Amino acid sequence: MSVNVIYKTNATATGGRDGRARTEDGTVDVNLVVPKEMGGPGGEGANPEKLFAAGYSACFLGAMKAVSGKEGVKVPADATVTATIGFGPRSEGGYGITADLAIDLPGVDRADAERLMHAAHEVCPYSNATRNNVDVGLTVV
Structure with missing residues (x-):
């Protein structure tokens, strides 16, 4: 890469x-x-987890804005992404993190919101950095 x-x-x-x-x-x-x-x-x-949560949530919202035109879904001004980062021991040894993103797109149809969310997950630098290494949950709220 x-x-x-x-x-x-x-x-x-x-x-x-x-x-x-x-x-x-x-x-x-x-x-x-x-x-x-x-x-x-x-x-x-x-702590590092709080900083990661702030960075991932901001970056993911930016990624949704970046793909919104291609997906034909406008990101509302009051859209939010809340990242919940978990920390704990891994079964393989050492420590790991988990990430859960809650996406709120007021006024956007659920199917459109989910399509936009998945498109953003493909291009977001944080999503790409964690892919196949960190469990990332995605939810439209």
Whole structure:
């Protein structure tokens, strides 16, 4: 597989899951805290799963907008995608994640919404990155 890169960015983390992460330009600068469910103190702060959920939901909504013309389905201004990211031990060892995307397209016929959702799943960079490696659930709400 080859990617013709048109944009790059970077972020640096210090302290791992209990530290800080910041993008090179400072537009994202987050305190990282290990959730109680993972043995940490919990409290104010982000974690890699929250950041992944934010990125995947935004990217998937962008992918739906990108394919909407081809699919003949207008994405309403109040459309939302909610990504729920799960974390836990894998039966094969190590840890893994799951992703469930809930797509809300107010006023769009369910069949059209599902067609748009599946078309977006084929082109979304996050979907392509996770394909065949992460269980991704897709639901029109």
